[in-house]
Amino acid sequence: MAREGPIKAVVVVLLTALVCSSLVSGAVVLLRPIQLNNQLLDRSRNIMALTGLLPADRMVKDDEMLVLFKSLDARVVNVDTGQFTTELDPDTFDMRRAANDAELSTAVPASEDPAKLGRRSRYAPVYLVWDGQELDRLILPVRGAGMWSMLYGYIALQPDFTTIAGMTFYEQNETPGLGDQIAQPRWLSQWSGKQLLDDQGTPRFHVSEGKVEPGAVHAPFQVDGLTGATVTGNAVTNLVHYWFGPHGYQSLLQHLEAQPPRRGEDES
Numbered sequence: 520m521a522r523e524g525p526i527k528a529v530v531v532v533l534l535t536a537l538v539c540s541s542l543v544s545g546a547v548v549l550l551r552p553i554q555l556n557n558q559l560l561d562r563s564r565n566i567m568a569l570t571g572l573l574p575a576d577r578m579v580k581d582d583e584m585l586v587l588f589k590s591l592d593a594r595v596v597n598v599d600t601g602q603f604t605t606e607l608d609p610d611t612f613d614m615r616r617a618a619n620d621a622e623l624s625t626a627v628p629a630s631e632d633p634a635k636l637g638r639r640s641r642y643a644p645v646y647l648v649w650d651g652q653e654l655d656r657l658i659l660p661v662r663g664a665g666m667w668s669m670l671y672g673y674i675a676l677q678p679d680f681t682t683i684a685g686m687t688f689y690e691q692n693e694t695p696g697l698g699d700q701i702a703q704p705r706w707l708s709q710w711s712g713k714q715l716l717d718d719q720g721t722p723r724f725h726v727s728e729g730k731v732e733p734g735a736v737h738a739p740f741q742v743d744g745l746t747g748a749t750v751t752g753n754a755v756t757n758l759v760h761y762w763f764g765p766h767g768y769q770s771l772l773q774h775l776e777a778q779p780p781r782r783g784e785d786e787s
């Protein structure tokens with residue numbers, strides 16, 4: 520009996536560990552589809568909020584949101600060439616994972632890396648919103664290092680490819696009350712109508728230091744600064760400058776200006 524005690528205890532511990540790990544693995548497998556669906560739903564809500572297509576008078580239910588999102592014209596662009604490609608599926612292409620894949624990503628030269636990315640995906644899923652046969656908005660994913668965290672967002676442009684139609688940050692981990700003000704709808708609402716590029720196509724948009732002075736020459740390119748969060752505000756400026764500079768979407772925008780996209784045509 521004296522020797523059985525510890526053996527029994529070990530067996531009980533092992534069995535308990537086995538049962539618990541089976542339960543945890545089972546839960547992970549069972550919950551994975553729900554988690555993926557929630558991620559898709561979250562992405563859909565963020566992107567759809569930039570389309571201008573959501574009814575203003577009511578909340579859209581999850582199922583309806585997914586139907587609306589799936590009806591968007593989603594395409595994958597080769598960021599380096601600015602051309603659309605049909606070789607990758609925009610519904611499943613994972614830009615974050617691609618940024619860590621040697622084949623699917625490219626190093627960002629330090630001199631051209633204000634967003635502190637290190638590497639970025641060579642491809643990006645983008646969303647075209649149509650009004651009949653006319654392009655109404657172009658929605659592009661952006662990201663950049665904030666003070667504490669990577670800031671992930673989408674920016675919507677009007678068909679002139681320089682007027683901002685909307686902006687959202689759907690993931691960031693900046694300090695509550697300070698850097699996380701970038702995700703506040705009231706602050707983000709200022710972006711609509713602001714100009715991204717100057718006449719030469721160089722990014723000029725930036726988060727101001729303090730309030731934007733109405734009528735000032737820079738006002739069309741500025742949104743208000745964030746009180747106590749200049750570091751995160753500057754990071755936002757930097758990520759915009761990266762993504763709309765020569766290493767970002769500049770080729771895509773030049774390509775789209777030279778050859779406006781047509782509805783239903785997704786390969787160039």
Ligand SMILES: Cc1cc2nc3c(=O)[nH]c(=O)nc-3n(C[C@H](O)[C@H](O)[C@H](O)COP(=O)(O)O)c2cc1C
Nearest residue numbers: 666693694697698699745746747748749750751752
């Ligand atoms: C604990 C702590 C957390 C902070 N978090 C942020 C932040 O998330 N974003 C940010 O820009 N500044 C943050 N700051 C403040 C910065 O250090 C810096 O003071 C600020 O960005 C300067 O902005 P201001 O010029 O508007 O005061 C934090 C400071 C402390 C002490």
